[in-house]
Amino acid sequence: MWLKYGVNEDGILVCIEDITRGKTSLKCLYCNGELTAKKGKLKEHHFAHHGETCRPVANQEFPTLPLYDNFNIQLSSKDLAQLKLLWKEYGAKNYPTSSYLVTPGLIKAGMLKKNVYIKPPAYEFINLGKIPIGALELTQFNAVQEPLLLKKLLKLELAFKHAEYKNAPDLAYRLTDLKLYRAQLKRILSCTLYFLDIQTNKGTLYKIGVTTRPVTMRVAEVEIDLLAHYQTVAIKVLGSWAHRGNVELYFKHRYRDFNHPIGSLTEYYKFNTEAIKIVLSDLQQMQPKVLSQVEMDILEDKPNLIQVAV
Structure with a gap:
């Protein structure tokens, strides 16, 4: 961090x-x-x-956003390696996983759950367990992450209120934690996620990114960047999603095998015909984000503490 x-x-x-x-x-x-x-x-x-x-x-x-820029969910390297192996051999094929293959660390982290209705009882992947592997679709990723974002906000608010009530010596730290976390939330809520189709004289590229400005302004900058590497560049915006700044890094994690760096430019991808169909479907299934009252207050920088339901 x-x-x-x-x-x-x-x-x-x-x-x-x-x-x-x-x-x-x-x-x-x-x-x-x-x-x-x-x-x-x-x-x-x-x-x-x-x-x-x-x-x-x-x-x-200091506090950070859950599942924003670290998708290993604090698993040890051994548990993470085992999780990837279990996904490859069982999860990706929708096979149940024998209990003796699931480590205590994976159970404690809630990566899999036991299905007692099959004989013999065995473990199955839940959505949280698919995130370290990048196997969870974007819509389902949002469904997992968004409640965690607000739950952590509530936890920080309660910690501040408790310190304030007790006049605790760490009151200033608790207030700083809360301000920092709210700033991070505001940042991702302020961003628009965009996905570009880029035709060059050397083939087709795709780009994922976020911006707090109009997407057209960002596209103009992308064109300038790419003209340093290609003779011709034609850019088409395939989609944009307001308030979805939380998705960019998970997209990069999920589709990392298709990443195509261009010099120091790292947000570019090359997808074959079948892969781009999957990617576009993944992106297009995301519904427009409807802001909660808590999120609207954060975007408007309302200073009062907000009560949210866990």
């Missing part, structure tokens, strides 16, 4: 993607230390302290 937000002199949280690389005037939310924007090509873009990193950031104690 990386720190991706700093606070400016007006107390506004600023995302790493909205500034240029190098030293900034932004401060750490937790310690008020000065921050540098690290925006290289190998690691995720993030903020680093000019001096010593404070404890919450160094220990990665």
Whole structure:
């Protein structure tokens, strides 16, 4: 996990993607230390302290969005490898999995559930267990992730209220946690997901991405980027989905085998005829997102704490 937000002199949280690389005037939310924007090509873009990193950031104690940029669900490398093997041999074929093949770690993480109505009882994959493998369709991914996003928001709100009631010494940290999490939620809700068909003189490419601006503006930038690599570029928008910034990274995880980097450009894909049919169906099955009152309040930066049902 990386720190991706700093606070400016007006107390506004600023995302790493909205500034240029190098030293900034932004401060750490937790310690008020000065921050540098690290925006290289190998690691995720993030903020680093000019001096010593404070404890919450160094220990990665700050809150992040569930199932947003890490899809291993905190499985050990051994459990993750076993999960992938079980999917290949059983889950992908809709076969039940014998109990002796399922590790305690997979059971504890809720990757599979026991079906007691078959003889002998055996385990079957649930939707959560399909996410580390990238086997869950986008619509079902949203159905799994969205309740977790709001549940974690409620947990952070309650932690802040409890600290406030007790006048606890960590009250400032709890408030910072809540502000940081709300900023992350606002970011993905503010973004529109888009999918592009790109015809070049060397063949067809596809691109997934998100933007907070009109998609047409982003398309113009994409064309400029690609003309440095191709003689001709013709772009068609195959679809856009407002408030679906949460989907981009899971899409990349799900279709990683088709990724086609172009120099430092990493969001491009090559799909064959059959694969693109599956991808388009996957995307087109997503219904327009209807914002809840909680989500609308976050987008409007309403400062009051919001009560949500678990």
